[in-house]
Amino acid sequence: MLPVPDFLTIGHVSKDLRPDGTYTLGGTVTYAALTAQHLGLATGVITCADPNMCIELPSHLPGIALHIRPSSVTTTFINQYTEGVRIQYLCARADTFEARDVPEAWRNTPIVLLGPLAQELPTDFASLFPRRPDALIAASPQGWLRQWDADGRIWPTAWHDAPKVLSSLDVLILSYEDILSSNGNSREEADALFSEWSTMVPILVATEGRYGATLFHEGQTKQFPAYEAEEVDPTGAGDVFAAAFLIHLSKNGDPELAVEYANCVASFSVQQEGTKGIPSLSMINRAFRSQSRKE
Template structure:
């Protein structure tokens, strides 16, 4: 019988292609579940992948409970960088997740994170997890903000279901940059979108890289600085942040403290490539104490 996890995340695990033809395992669910596990929670993933990748997932994701349905192909991304700008391509996409993919025993998990990457989660999946006291239902919507053309090039697309989904969840976490394409690159206009969305969800957190993060509560904002570090690889930092924020929020109930904890956790993740930098709680608390001592 499946044991109910503390932290459940849904979305596609991905093959992230490198220039030499190799790949690393990616996806919001990968980074988020590993972060939750490193922070002391029992974590689980619901996803879809191809028959070759499925047997390898337990090696990439040790100690993570997996419910992976087979798909003809796995979601596969490749990034091209030119003059500091990233162009992203979707080379393959796993089938969308179905409501039946989620084990009944897992549907009352204390923390649930919806982490779509390529429109693989229907808005209807939110109905599986009705809001209840003592639980958190959260989403990182980047996969609902993407479309792709016939060549697989990824483009931004408006989140048409935002105001339908937001009232049904407890927390929305996203990158400030995710909204810039819809605001002609104007940060003030992006903030206006965040402000509007925050009126429909109890907590909204917008990350902004080295600038830290902003907490929106029904239109009211608080900004929290990042931890200064030497960045090596920002891949997955937002997903690490999301899992750390939700973990701390569930344990302690204070969103302001949770953002500082998440900022610190994410600072470790960018210091090493891929999943290698995800820290333990002890490392995070040590860095937070060091920062506190420097400012007192």
């Protein structure tokens, strides 16, 4: 029987292509799993990738328990940033997940983060995990908010199945970027949608890069500024934030402190390329204590 991890994340790993044809390993599961591991948790990943990636992935994610279904391809993206705005192309997509891809023992993991990239998780996937007082079932839904054209250009799409998914979650974590482009860049419309969704899920957090994050909880809305950071590569910062938020919330039960903590952790991740910026626990503790003293 597979040991039950402390933290489980599910979704496609991705190849994020560089201009020279090489790639960095990406995907919510990659950034979230490494963050959880750095924070001291036994971590598991369920993913789908091509045979070569199945062989290589343990070296990319050492010490993390992997449950991989082979696919003909690995999900592959090209990410282009202009003044912090990402233009993204989907070059290849791995297979869609099925319920049988989740080991029975892992359905009792204390912290679960669903991290779809390209509509690969069925909307009823969250219901595979029983709601319990000592568990957090969460999603970062960017992959449910995407569609793509014949050229692979990613475009926003409405999340029609949101009510069905949210009824199975404890926490939803997403970015304003995921919503603004599908709402005419209207902050008011995005906030209205978040407020609506927050009535369907106990905790909703909307991240906004260098501008911090907004917590929607128990009918109240509160904004939290980001930590100062010199941005080099923002890819994955939202996924790092999500993992840090869930772990701190699980340990302390205070969503406001969890947002502050996650902002701190995410601030490190943007300062280096790819996963290199994910900080150690000691780095986080020093920065978080220092910020707390300033306040």
